[in-house]
Amino acid sequence: MEWLFDAEGSRYLDFFSGIVTVSVGHCHPKVNAVAQKQLGRLWHTSTIFFHPPMHEYAEKLAALLPEPLKVIFLVNSGSEANELAMLMARAHSNNIDIISFRGAYHGCSPYTLGLTNVGIYKMELPGGTGCQPVSLEIFLLFL
Numbered sequence: 001m002e003w004l005f006d007a008e009g010s011r012y013l014d015f016f017s018g019i020v021t022v023s024v025g026h027c028h029p030k031v032n033a034v035a036q037k038q039l040g041r042l043w044h045t046s047t048i049f050f051h052p053p054m055h056e057y058a059e060k061l062a063a064l065l066p067e068p069l070k071v072i073f074l075v076n077s078g079s080e081a082n083e084l085a086m087l088m089a090r091a092h093s094n095n096i097d098i099i100s101f102r103g104a105y106h107g108c109s110p111y112t113l114g115l116t117n118v119g120i121y122k123m124e125l126p127g128g129t130g131c132q133p134v135s136l137e138i139f140l141l142f143l
């Protein structure tokens, strides 16, 4: 739902509805009910095991997509989704280089750290091969 409370109890109207990758708000009763029902049945599995609710969900999601988008690959986080997007773009284009905005956050996994350009997440370690941070002005020059 729309209200977010901090540790001191201050109330904020949350225009994000949660966070970018989980945009269903906070403690929505409908989401809570479905999550509690699932927790009572099976609370951990993996996409490597076939489980009917995952297929049912994928079919419902695919029905909402325009042709030819009919393939669903479920992942468990925004970082993993971005890793997959990078992998698919590289496999399709045969190029390694990817640019992202300075100041942008795309996750903290090894590859997405290469895309994330927020100071506190940067370390003097190799990683994010082929990822280049650019400013908006430079990005516009590419277009």
Ligand SMILES: Cc1ncc(COP(=O)(O)O)c(C=O)c1O
Pocket (backbone or CB within 6 Å): 019, 020, 021, 076, 077, 078, 079, 080, 082, 105, 106, 107, 108
């Ligand atoms: C735009 C964006 N990309 C990626 C992520 C990473 O998602 P996760 O923390 O689920 O790995 C976030 C998380 O806030 C995000 O906002």
